[in-house]
Amino acid sequence: AxxxxxxxxxxxxxxxxxxxxxxxxxxxxxxxxxxxxxxxKGKTPILTPTEARKLIRSIPTDTLVGLRDRALIGLMIYTFARVSAAVTMNVKDVYRKQENLWVRLHEKGGKHHEMPCQHNLKEWLQEYIEAAGLAEDPNGPLFRSVDRKTKQFGANRLDRQRAWAMVKRRAKKAGIDTPGICNHTFRGTGITAYLENPEAKLEHAQQMAAHSDPKTTRLYDRRSDQVSLDEVERIGI
Incomplete structure (x- = not known):
């Protein structure tokens, strides 16, 4: 519409x-x-912080695929990244600046959006890049698909559809049955979790999400869901 x-x-x-x-x-x-x-309010389903932690902790990190999936999901949560911006990242889009790790996201309209990494994301990206040996290929894709023959990462970029399939597979294994869970779920999850902090500000969430209009950011804010539930529970029957 x-x-x-x-x-x-x-x-x-x-x-x-x-x-x-x-x-x-x-x-x-x-x-x-x-x-x-x-x-x-937006229609994309989101996860509670507890569900998000459960999903991430359920991902085995003794394989490169597990490290990749944890890093990708973490990136979408902690930087509010769109999946299209995440999967188009190259290795060099993870870099050091101001004594911290930063990421460069390629957003709509050819715009670049830079974000510092939250400490969990910093750790997950570093572990993934080091284990996969990606630092030697700075111009190559950051998130790569697995070659069916070798079962190793190839040179091909992980696309949105395969990322979606991964999200559904990981959610199912974690016992999370949120209907309609998708890549965009993590963007809304991150924004809502941020805004639940008493010191958070909508304008900062807008900047972090690279939204041109704060009304768009509000669509991702699902705090009213919890408020409504809290009020309903006051009905003492």
Missing amino acids: QSVKQQLAALRHLFDWLVTGHVLHTNPASFVRGPKFSYT
Whole structure:
């Protein structure tokens, strides 16, 4: 609905320009009503902090695939990264700055978004990169798919679909049955967990998530779910 409204607005501007230039007498789109769009909360399911920790701790880290999956899920949680930005990262997009580890995310519109690593993410990325020997290939993909023949990481980049399959597989093994869990779940999980901190600020969450509009950030905030549950539990029957 939102994209339709945006397209309709663009058409109205175009026709207004044509009317101003005397190409058209009237704007044919001026009386067209767009769809109503009024979401106060996103539809993507999120995990509670307890569920997120359970999922991450359930991933075995005695294999390269396990280290990769933990690092990828951690990246999406702690940097609020979109999966498309995560899987397009190269090894050199993990770097040191100001005595800490940082990541460079390739966001929509060719924009680069830099984020410092939370201490857990720092540890998980370093362990993964070191174990996989990726530091020797800085221009190569950070998250790689496994070659079916050799069962080792190849040179191919892990894509969104395989990342989604991994998330569903890991969630099932961890006993997490949240309906509709997907890559985007971790973005909402991270934002909500951040905003639950009393010292957190919406504008900081917006900056961290690389949102141009704070209204978009609010769609990821599911604190009202818990508030509602707390209130319902007050019904003493």
